[in-house]
Amino acid sequence: MIRLEDIDRRFVIGDNTVHALDQVSLHITAGEYVAIMGPSGSGKSTLLNVIGLLDRPDGGRYLLDGEDTTTMDEVRLAGFRRGNIGFVFQSFHLIPRLSAAANVALPMVLAGIPVEQRRRRTAAALAAVGLTDRADHRPEQLSGGQRQRVAVARATIMGPAVLLADEPTGNLDTASGMEVMALLETLNDGGLTLILVTHDASLGRRARRLVKLLDGRVASDNRLAAGA
Amino acid sequence: MTTTDQIRLAWQALTGHRLRTGLMLLAMAIGVAAVVFLTALGEGARRFVVGEFTALGTHLVIVLPGRNETTGGHPPLLGETPRDLTLEDALVLERHPAIRRVAPLNVGSAPASHGRREREVTVIGTTAEFLAIRRLGLTQGRNLPAAAREAHPVALIGEGIRQELFAAGERALGGWLRLGDRRFRVIGVLRSEGYSIGLDIEELVLIPVASAQMLFDTSSLLRILVEARSREDVEGASRAVRRIIRERHEGEDDITVITQDAVVSTFDGILTVLTYMVGGVAAISLVVAGILVMNVMLVAVSQRTAEIGLLKALGASPTQIQRLFLTEAVLLSVMGAAIGLVVGYGAVVVLRTLYPVLAASPPPWALAAATIVALATGIGFGVLPARKAARLDPVQALARH
Numbered sequence: 001m002i003r004l005e006d007i008d009r010r011f012v013i014g015d016n017t018v019h020a021l022d023q024v025s026l027h028i029t030a031g032e033y034v035a036i037m038g039p040s041g042s043g044k045s046t047l048l049n050v051i052g053l054l055d056r057p058d059g060g061r062y063l064l065d066g067e068d069t070t071t072m073d074e075v076r077l078a079g080f081r082r083g084n085i086g087f088v089f090q091s092f093h094l095i096p097r098l099s100a101a102a103n104v105a106l107p108m109v110l111a112g113i114p115v116e117q118r119r120r121r122t123a124a125a126l127a128a129v130g131l132t133d134r135a136d137h138r139p140e141q142l143s144g145g146q147r148q149r150v151a152v153a154r155a156t157i158m159g160p161a162v163l164l165a166d167e168p169t170g171n172l173d174t175a176s177g178m179e180v181m182a183l184l185e186t187l188n189d190g191g192l193t194l195i196l197v198t199h200d201a202s203l204g205r206r207a208r209r210l211v212k213l214l215d216g217r218v219a220s221d222n223r224l225a226a227g228a
Numbered sequence: 229m230t231t232t233d234q235i236r237l238a239w240q241a242l243t244g245h246r247l248r249t250g251l252m253l254l255a256m257a258i259g260v261a262a263v264v265f266l267t268a269l270g271e272g273a274r275r276f277v278v279g280e281f282t283a284l285g286t287h288l289v290i291v292l293p294g295r296n297e298t299t300g301g302h303p304p305l306l307g308e309t310p311r312d313l314t315l316e317d318a319l320v321l322e323r324h325p326a327i328r329r330v331a332p333l334n335v336g337s338a339p340a341s342h343g344r345r346e347r348e349v350t351v352i353g354t355t356a357e358f359l360a361i362r363r364l365g366l367t368q369g370r371n372l373p374a375a376a377r378e379a380h381p382v383a384l385i386g387e388g389i390r391q392e393l394f395a396a397g398e399r400a401l402g403g404w405l406r407l408g409d410r411r412f413r414v415i416g417v418l419r420s421e422g423y424s425i426g427l428d429i430e431e432l433v434l435i436p437v438a439s440a441q442m443l444f445d446t447s448s449l450l451r452i453l454v455e456a457r458s459r460e461d462v463e464g465a466s467r468a469v470r471r472i473i474r475e476r477h478e479g480e481d482d483i484t485v486i487t488q489d490a491v492v493s494t495f496d497g498i499l500t501v502l503t504y505m506v507g508g509v510a511a512i513s514l515v516v517a518g519i520l521v522m523n524v525m526l527v528a529v530s531q532r533t534a535e536i537g538l539l540k541a542l543g544a545s546p547t548q549i550q551r552l553f554l555t556e557a558v559l560l561s562v563m564g565a566a567i568g569l570v571v572g573y574g575a576v577v578v579l580r581t582l583y584p585v586l587a588a589s590p591p592p593w594a595l596a597a598a599t600i601v602a603l604a605t606g607i608g609f610g611v612l613p614a615r616k617a618a619r620l621d622p623v624q625a626l627a628r629h
Contacts, residue, residue, distance in 0.1 A: 045627075054541060054622045075545045082543020089626065093538045097244030107542045109233045154542070 001065060001161065001193065002028040002051060008059035009046050009216075020046040021057065022216035028195065030161065033188045035196045035207035043216040044197045045166060051195065052164045053081045065161070082111055086155030088184070090167035092147045094139040094154075100146075101126065101135040104153045111158065125153040129183060145176025152183055162193045169203065181206065229548050238555035245528070249560065252517075252524050256564020256602055257571055259514035263598035264572025264590045266510045269579070270503030272588030277499060279587075281492040287328075287459055288361065288488035289466045291321075291452040291473070311477045312448030315437060319376060321454060321472055326464040329455040331358040332376070334440040340433060341406045342393040349389060351407060351433045353440020361455045364429065369401050369416030372436050379438035383412035387420045388430035407433065408443055462487050507594055511601050517564070518605025525557055525613035529620075536617050537625025550618035557610025558603070565602035569595065 009021035020043045028034055036044045049055035050062065053069060062069045064084065072080065087093075094103045101122050108118045126132050129149040139147055148168060155163055165184060169177030181203065188194040196207060204210055205224065212220040242249045293313045318332035334353035339346055352358070355376045359365070366384070373380050383405055385393075394400045405412045412435055420430050441447060456465035466485045473483050529536070539549055572590065579588050 049623050052541065054626070075547070078540070078543050078545035078548075080543075081541065087541045093534060093541075093626065095535055095538070097240055102240075106539075109237065110229050110539070110542060110544045110548060112229050112233075158543070 001030045002026070003063040004050070004060065005062070006060035007047075007050060007057045007062060009043070009050060009055065009057050019043075019216045021050065023060070024213075024216070024218055025060075026211065026218065026221075028193065030193055031188070031191050032209060033185070033194045033196075033207045034209045034211060035198060035204040036211045036213060037198060037201070037204045038213035038219070041215075042213040044213050046216075047213065048164050048166055048195065048197050051162070052085050052087060053077050082107060083158055084161050086158070086160040086163045088148070088151050088155050088163065088165040088168045090170040092139070092144075092151045092171070094147055094150060096139050099136050099138055100131060100142065100150045103139070103150055104157055106154060107158050121157060125157050126150075129153045143176065144172045145179055148172060148176070148180045149183060152180065152187075156187060156192070160192070162195065163187060164195050164197075166197045167199065168196070169198075169200070229544075229551075234551055234555050235559070237552055238559055241528075241532075241552075241556055242559060248524055248528065252521050252560050253564045253567060255517040255520045256514075256561060256606065257568035259510070259517040260565050260568020260598045260602050261572035261575065262510035262513050262568075263507055263594055263601070264569060265575045265579075266506040267503050267594035268572070268576040268588040268590035269586075270499065270506050271591045271594075272579075272586035274496065274499035274503060275587050275589075276585060277495050278492055281488060281495065287456040287462055287465075289454040289456060289462060289469060290486045290488070291454060291469055292484040292486070293448065293451070294482065294484060311480060311482050313452060313473075313483065314447060314449065315376065315441070317473055317476055318449060318452045320476065321452065321469060324465070324468045324472065326456055326461040326468055327454055328457045329357040329361050331355055331361050331453040331455075332437045332449045333358070333451045333453060334437055334444065334446070335450050336440065336444045338408045338443060340389065340393065342403060343395075345393045347389075347392060349407075349433045350431060351435060351440060351443065353435055353437040353443070355437055357455075358434065358453070361453050364421065365419040366416045367419045369414070371416060372434065376436070377438055378436065379442055380436050381410065381412045381439060382415045382436065383407070384416040384418055384432075384434040385414055386418045386428075386430040386432040388428075389433060390417055405433070407435070410439070410443055412439070459489070462489050503591065503594075507597065511597070514598065514601045515605050517602070518561075518609040521557060521560055521606050522609030522612060525553065525610055526616065528556075529553065529613045529617045532617075533620060533625045536620050537622045537627075540620070540622035541626065546618035549620075550614045553614035553617045554607065554610050557606050557614070561603045561606025561610075564606070565599050568598065568602065572598075 004024055004026040007021050007024045011018045011020055024047065036047060038044045046055060050057050057070065064080065069077065069080065095106070104125050105118050105122045108121065123132070126135050129152055131146060131149055131153070134142060134146060139150070142150065163184065168180055168184065172180060184194055185206070196203065198204055208224055210222050210224055211218060291313065315332055318330050321327055322330040331354050336351050337348060338351050340349040356372045356374050359371055372382065372384060385400065385405065390400045393405065394403060400414050400417060403414050405414050418429055418432065454465060454469060456462045466487055469485055470481070470483070474481055536549060576588050576590060579586065
């Protein structure tokens with residue numbers, strides 16, 4: 001489903017060219033639960049951005065659902081991103097002036113889905129993350145764990161195939177972090193491909209596949225026993 | 229993304245930053261209000277001046293003795309002329325079909341007295357038609373007698389003269405008024421119309437033109453006022469006046485004819501240009517407001533970098549983001565223009581209440597121009613920030629948070 005072939009991504013910083021991704025090849029099939037780990041600067045965020053179509057590789061090919069994304073223009077990429085990929089960020093990235101429900105509905109607004117359908121799906125998504133009674137609250141009125149659950153509801157509202165989570169528990173205390181992880185894993189159990197970027201080795205071990213990056217290269221790629 | 233959603237999202241962004249939005253609205257509103265108010269002021273001044281002239285009669289043709297030979301310079305109001313205008317000249321003009329009324333005019337100054345009260349007054353010798361031509365009315369009594377050639381000893385007096393020469397409670401009508409060495413019976417009192425250009429109605433004494441010629445010992449006229457039948461007839465009437473007087477003056481072209489219309493349209497033109505000018509100055513403030521909108525929108529774009537990155541991550545295309553920011557600019561401009569129109573109109577209403585004589589009212593073109601300029605600057609200056617937002621790199625935008 002996700003097929004990266006010899007992906008290169010270079011940044012020029014001053015006189016130096018940094019190889020954020022260096023000939024990365026990776027194949028992720030539908031329904032997988034992959035953790036990407038590595039020290040700072042190893043390229044894991046860049047890899048996530050490339051997979052999420054936010055960043056374009058300088059070389060190599062990226063096939064998503066069999067389609068070559070490296071030749072798509074901005075508009076098609078936006079559409080592809082909207083329909084196929086959900087993002088969960090460390091800092092939630094909720095829009096502060098919008099209610100939880102409006103934040104969840106935002107991707108549907110961008111997609112031009114009719115209001116009635118939007119309302120129904122938003123209510124269902126909020127119910128799924130256990131926040132029905134917080135629908136009208138604004139982000140500042142929610143706890144960190146609740147905010148991240150709103151973000152998860154938003155990330156999954158378009159029914160994406162892949163969920164990309166970048167340090168989803170990084171700004172949360174342990175308890176709410178575990179809640180969010182449990183939520184993500186439940187979604188993965190339902191067939192959603194989950195790709196998790198983290199520093200935290202204990203989180204990494206929860207995944208069924210662990211990819212370790214070092215200096216922009218895949219250092220190891222191991223299948224783990226489920227629930228280890 | 230539907231238009232409704234687009235407007236709602238932009239609206240939420242605006243209401244989410246009240247101070248910023250308020251300041252931009254203020255700038256826009258001041259610009260629009262300035263255009264409305266200043267052009268209303270200019271338009272009011274124009275109407276006032278044109279109205280003053282129109283009160284003299286727009287169909288008016290003024291005939292002066294003496295030829296204005298050179299271009300420029302004043303017509304010879306009191307100049308020496310080879311041939312005077314006479315009462316007969318005036319009465320002949322009256323027969324022309326393009327001419328409705330004719331009032332011969334003699335003006336002089338004479339001591340006026342009643343009993344022991346005495347003062348210097350301006351005396352106008354004319355005919356009954358004068359009142360109609362100058363749109364004057366009477367509060368008491370009747371007009372001068374119709375027979376122009378007869379020197380009846382009767383007079384119409386202004387309200388000011390009545391108050392000064394007649395004691396309080398004394399009946400002026402029928403009373404005797406001495407002008408120079410002659411006695412006149414007061415047959416009417418002029419209605420005060422304030423100050424009409426050139427003459428203070430309250431301080432006038434009107435007597436039959438033949439009496440004035442005797443009083444001032446002259447056979448000539450200072451000028452003849454001619455009222456054409458209609459505005460279209462003014463041209464024909466002034467040509468007729470020239471031709472008739474030339475025939476009567478043995479082929480000498482020795483008069484000057486001024487049409488009231490020409491004077492009015494000159495003033496009209498000058499004041500219209502003035503209104504355009506103040507409107508233009510005010511429009512500059514609108515453009516400044518537009519630049520402010522751009523400035524603040526640019527700040528908004530950098531403040532909302534993370535949000536823009538997020539929208540991109542959620543699948544917003546560059547076009548959608550550009551439209552969102554442009555919609556914000558449009559909303560601001562529309563609201564600013566609307567507030568400005570209301571405020572400007574309010575100021576005009578206040579002005580009209582304080583100075584009713586100005587009849588200030590913004591010309592329709594100014595309303596349209598102010599609105600269009602406000603929208604154009606708002607949208608025009610909104611494009612740059614919107615494009616900047618659309619081109620943001622989502623990775624960096626999200627990372628900066």
